[in-house]
Amino acid sequence: MSDATTCTNCGAAFTGPRPKFCPACGQETNVRPPRLSEFVQQLGGAYLSTEGALWRTLKLLLLKPGELTRQYLAGRRKHFVLPLRLYLTISLITLLAMRLVAGLALEEPGAIRIDPKDGEYSVIALGSEHSAGMKDGKFFCIGLPQWLCKRLQRRMDVDAAVLQREIAEFSKRFVSNIGIGMFVMLPVFALLLKLVYWNRRLHYTEHLVFALHVHALWFVALLLSLPDQKWVSGLAFLAVPVYTFIAMRRVYGGRWWPRLARAGFVALVYAVVLSIVMVMVGLWTAIF
Numbered sequence: 625m626s627d628a629t630t631c632t633n634c635g636a637a638f639t640g641p642r643p644k645f646c647p648a649c650g651q652e653t654n655v656r657p658p659r660l661s662e663f664v665q666q667l668g669g670a671y672l673s674t675e676g677a678l679w680r681t682l683k684l685l686l687l688k689p690g691e692l693t694r695q696y697l698a699g700r701r702k703h704f705v706l707p708l709r710l711y712l713t714i715s716l717i718t719l720l721a722m723r724l725v726a727g728l729a730l731e732e733p734g735a736i737r738i739d740p741k742d743g744e745y746s747v748i749a750l751g752s753e754h755s756a757g758m759k760d761g762k763f764f765c766i767g768l769p770q771w772l773c774k775r776l777q778r779r780m781d782v783d784a785a786v787l788q789r790e791i792a793e794f795s796k797r798f799v800s801n802i803g804i805g806m807f808v809m810l811p812v813f814a815l816l817l818k819l820v821y822w823n824r825r826l827h828y829t830e831h832l833v834f835a836l837h838v839h840a841l842w843f844v845a846l847l848l849s850l851p852d853q854k855w856v857s858g859l860a861f862l863a864v865p866v867y868t869f870i871a872m873r874r875v876y877g878g879r880w881w882p883r884l885a886r887a888g889f890v891a892l893v894y895a896v897v898l899s900i901v902m903v904m905v906g907l908w909t910a911i912f
Contacts, residue, residue, distance in 0.1 A: 697830055817835065
């Protein structure tokens with residue numbers, strides 16, 4: 625430890641009695657080994673407290689659809705968690721919970737029982753002309769590129785025990801990769817909003833803020849639907865379109881029917897693109 629008359633952080637000399645904090649860099653001068661309680665305090669201060677920013681942000685996000693975006697676009701940002709940080713935090717927590725739930729489900733007795741010699745198992749099915757899987761103990765690959773068929777065969781043309789482990793690992797990896805797919809959908813959603821609200825003269829990045837907030841709420845709804853409670857899952861599923869529609873009203877304004885038409889167009893295109901992205905995520909998970 626450095627001399628008590630100098631700062632251990634920046635080396636600045638203390639002209640009088642040692643102060644509690646260094647006048648040059650601000651670090652505490654009484655340096656001692658860290659305590660376990662300090663780590664807990666640091667965690668709470670960095671991620672949970674932030675002067676109440678997280679709780680203030682979540683309250684506004686959940687109870688007033690679209691108001692968090694309005695506050696941000698109006699320039700009132702200091703007391704709220706920034707959009708990208710909020711989205712990443714909520715999505716990470718949700719995906720970790722999904723991975724945990726998927727792992728527990730796969731570990732249940734009898735959750736995965738496969739005999740490659742009995743029946744047909746397709747891991748990729750893009751119509752009758754594009755599929756791959758196992759049939760009567762033999763690997764088949766129809767209408768897919770040769771390089772893709774070879775990679776899939778190396779994963780699937782194995783004994784039953786190995787195949788069961790592969791399927792279990794595939795499920796876990798797929799959940800992990802969903803986050804990448806949803807992150808790709810963010811700019812797509814913002815672009816669709818830019819198209820349908822072209823007359824609002826908003827920048828693309830302003831639509832992206834709305835997309836981040838809405839997707840964060842969607843992940844909250846997904847998190848709430850993970851427990852095996854059908855009524856909770858039903859309410860969470862219903863909350864997604866209702867919340868988004870109300871949020872669009874608060875942020876973009878407009879009359880009922882034009883807003884409904886815009887929302888319908890965005891939902892339709894988004895669903896199509898999301899389906900394609902999820903197929904790509906599935907292929908990526910199966911190949912790599």
